[in-house]
Amino acid sequence: MSYVEIGNISKTYNKNVHALKEISFTIQEGESIGILGESGSGKSTLAKIISGIEPATSGTITLASESLNRKKRKLISSYRKKVQMIFQDATSALNPRLRVEQSIMEPLSNYPDIIPSYSDVSSFSKKRREQQIVRDLLKMVGLKEEMALMYPDQLSGGQKQRVGIARAISLEPSLLVCDEPTASLDVTVQKQILDLLKALQNQHNMSILFISHDVRALYYLCSRMIVLKNGEMVDTFKRDELYDEARHPYTKSLIQAARVS
Numbered sequence: 313m314s315y316v317e318i319g320n321i322s323k324t325y326n327k328n329v330h331a332l333k334e335i336s337f338t339i340q341e342g343e344s345i346g347i348l349g350e351s352g353s354g355k356s357t358l359a360k361i362i363s364g365i366e367p368a369t370s371g372t373i374t375l376a377s378e379s380l381n382r383k384k385r386k387l388i389s390s391y392r393k394k395v396q397m398i399f400q401d402a403t404s405a406l407n408p409r410l411r412v413e414q415s416i417m418e419p420l421s422n423y424p425d426i427i428p429s430y431s432d433v434s435s436f437s438k439k440r441r442e443q444q445i446v447r448d449l450l451k452m453v454g455l456k457e458e459m460a461l462m463y464p465d466q467l468s469g470g471q472k473q474r475v476g477i478a479r480a481i482s483l484e485p486s487l488l489v490c491d492e493p494t495a496s497l498d499v500t501v502q503k504q505i506l507d508l509l510k511a512l513q514n515q516h517n518m519s520i521l522f523i524s525h526d527v528r529a530l531y532y533l534c535s536r537m538i539v540l541k542n543g544e545m546v547d548t549f550k551r552d553e554l555y556d557e558a559r560h561p562y563t564k565s566l567i568q569a570a571r572v573s
């Protein structure tokens with residue numbers, strides 16, 4: 313059975329904007345799936361629905377055989393712990409008044425019972441435990457320990473995105489939803505972030521849903537891709553089928569656009 317099952321998800325805004333129409337697909341444990349589509353195709357809407365941030369108008373989401381039932385707060389809370397999201401704009405995703413260490417600890421403070429498996433902290437006092445967890449997470453995302461005390465405006469775009477990733481993986485999610493996390497970064501930093509996501513995915517056997525309009529980023533990271541156009545799923549294929557003749561004309565036009573840009 314698939315780890316995540318998305319069944320006929322539709323989303324309508326203001327009664328007449330059909331942002332998503334009957335989207336269905338599955339994600340296996342440890343798999344990285346790419347969602348490709350131009351601006352307005354429904355990518356962010358899908359990301360928010362799968363992350364549990366926004367409700368779908370209709371359809372179902374199942375994670376490890378458990379349905380996302382938005383009417384039951386306990387289920388929503390357990391779902392949100394397992395599915396974390398990182399955003400395109402790392403600056404607005406971080407509270408400017410919080411130090412890096414506070415931002416990183418924020419999600420874990422909502423789940424005080426969790427002792428993360430990446431830190432051996434069970435016998436520590438609360439303060440020492442938090443310091444050690446922050447230290448371990450900073451290391452995992454390739455940031456120096458000293459950065460724990462900095463504020464977001466003292467960090468580069470790539471460093472902020474790494475802090476966002478540290479926050480997101482702090483709860484050891486099974487699924488990480490990444491909504492264009494590299495779009496506002498320069499090319500070399502983009503590659504570093506993609507490499508970081510790849511490494512974390514391998515270390516933690518995490519599934520990744522990576523949303524982008526950048527065919528090259530998806531090709532680099534994802535083993536399977538889904539193409540959205542005007543809220544509809546028009547194509548789906550494995551990574552090595554990207555350049556096949558059988559691709560939907562819309563997919564071909566996105567590939568062509570990536571070649572010339």
Ligand SMILES: Nc1ncnc2c1ncn2[C@@H]1O[C@H](COP(=O)(O)OP(=O)(O)OP(=O)(O)O)[C@@H](O)[C@H]1O
Binds near residue numbers: 353
């Ligand atoms: N809160 C909202 N209220 C009304 N319409 C919305 C809302 N959010 C999104 N939409 C509409 O839904 C459609 C899909 O938007 P969405 O942001 O999901 O696209 P996208 O593929 O992520 O675009 P981009 O790449 O530009 O971020 C668009 O027509 C958009 O205007």
